[in-house]
Amino acid sequence: MKVSLFVTCLADQMYPEVAESVVRLLHRYGCEVDLPELQTCCGQPAFNSGYQDEARAVARNLIRAFEHSDYVVSPSGSCAGMVHHYYPDLFRDEPEWKAKAEALVAKTYEFSQFLVRVLGVKDVGASFPYKVTYHPSCHASRLLGVREEPLELLRNVRDVEFVDLPKKEDCCGFGGTFAVKMADMSEAMVCEKAAHVCETGAEVLVGGDMGCLMNIGGRLNKEGKPVRVLHLAQLLEEGVKLR
């Protein structure tokens, strides 16, 4: 199966190890992964700030990048959610681009969604002997509807001690430019989230979106809390090696 990696600007530039884990796992299940060179960002920072023309310019570039792909897989629920939830509407006045946007929507998946729904993999055969808690990101769950898939994969990891995160459905306060523009509100939210993570006594916080994890991890680091922050793909890949 041919799969194109929609690496996202954040994973590409800040968290290459996350993208690598995604590729290694897909490779394990026989996927032939390519990295379309043209891609940069999904346009979400501009779109969410109200700059729709600017978002369209960047979105067109992404659509072109994956025009010839069969499947597009992303380590981010937020960026995949941007494509699914907003791209068709963003091009509502341009029928040709709208059709192209819809074609991209039809083949775009978030990583855990692709693993569970398309490849039918629920158990990667990992072992991870640590205490773990999970933060479901808002865009993956609410915009994209990916709720069960990451949990299904986590449930099948051996030796893991899974602890529920209190108020897990509350936003961590990232929200892209929100964290910068409304820094005070964002701070109040991330502090509460970090406190909940610590309350669980977990050694590892896992999630499916590097935006949220950068935010919560950045707070935990500032507080000097010894919690490892991992993307789900990293945890699974490390768990496969540990087995």
Next chain:
Amino acid sequence: MSSSDTELIGTGLRKRTEKALNDPFLRAAVAYTTDKLRSGRLAAMEEFGDWEQWRSRAREIRAHTIAHLDYYLGQFADNVEKAGGIVHFCSTGAEAVDVFLKIARSKGAKLVAKGKSMVSEEMHLNHHLEQEGIRAIETDLGEYILQLARETPSHLIIPAIHKNKRQIADLFEEESGQPMPPETKALAGYARQKLREIFLEADIGLTGCNFGIAETGAITLVSNEGNGRMVTTLPKTHVVVMGMERLVPTYDDVEVMLNMLARSATGQKLTTYTSFITGPKRRGDLDGAEELHVIILDNGRSAQLGDPVFQEVLHCIRCAACLNVCPVYRHVGGYTYGSVYSGPIGAVLTPLLQQDMKEAGQLAYASSLCGACYEACPVKIPLHDMLVQLRARKVKLGLTPWTERAAFKIYATGFGNVKLYSWGAKLAHYAMKPMARGGQIRKAPGIFGGWTQSRFLPMKPKRSFRERWAELQRELQAEREKQLGGEDR
């Protein structure tokens, strides 16, 4: 913030945020109550069953009503008059105040007993009545407390959500001159006794309206304290002030809406009291007002009709479920929004009703766009999408700072072209390098200062994933060949 020093929205947003965040009592009280309301709502949804279907049905009812609002307004007004009521259509809050004052003067009214009405807050009625020398007393316990504190509601259904029992006891002590224990029973008992006198003495009873039923001209009011019943039946004149969108076509529809409203608001199956009032007291009726006026207020609402993006905001049934789940509201409370309507619905409604994108439009940024409000909304208003559209409107009107406009121009050029993107990324690495210690940036300049005020920023690694890509491919290829070789042997 008292009603007398209401600040301009937007300019004060930052200040109000800071004030709220530095108020641990407020934050604890808001978090405590919203937590309770949230879990109550979830339990009620569960017990009700088929929530998503009910939600779709409720949305359909609202969408249909708003799409044909002119028809239903006509039908409702006709039926109110057939039942003996008097209808006043008002296009602005000031007009509605005038109508009310005229009614009050013609009755020689000295005292108005008020049931809960957000619309009367919207038109600052109490303030105008005070100027005319007419006493208006709030009879909803929460609102009564706020009136003593000279404050305005900070939540749609729990107006005094930001007050704890001690603060309430202090207010009652001050009013009564007697010591007051900070216990619910004692506090409610005191208010009950005080308010009974008001119900009996009032010349006019003023209420809002949860739903108007077009097919009969009936007005529905829900309450848990029973003050709604008192206000509508004891004074000789009853005046209803309602937003023009507050209609449903039939009794069947109102049944659906009341089920959704109570569950979404407080997690109750139904509120303790639900009143249906059709016209004034008829011959043979034992109670009821002798005269019934219905003031139907536009005040910016009709501007949303026909708007492809924002019409749905008129679907709102004021249940406050969006406030209770909003992580921003949770931390800053209602006053931060600087409007009668707070939380996500307030952030959308306020700039639209006031037709003010500049100041009130700032509220559109008071959201991380997490979508919890949409998920909780019983009539599926896409508030998270509307917030983004409001931001887009602000951009289109040229109301965003030039620095931001320039930054997004650079973003569009840079991220619209992979060569510029890769080049820019390299540049960013070298720009970040001097700031980093141990792989983390602890204090960043400029716009990123807001980020590092509460978090570390990880240092960007030297090599991006795309730079590692060729090597990774070779590694994976080698692994695969090794595996295949192993299988061959």
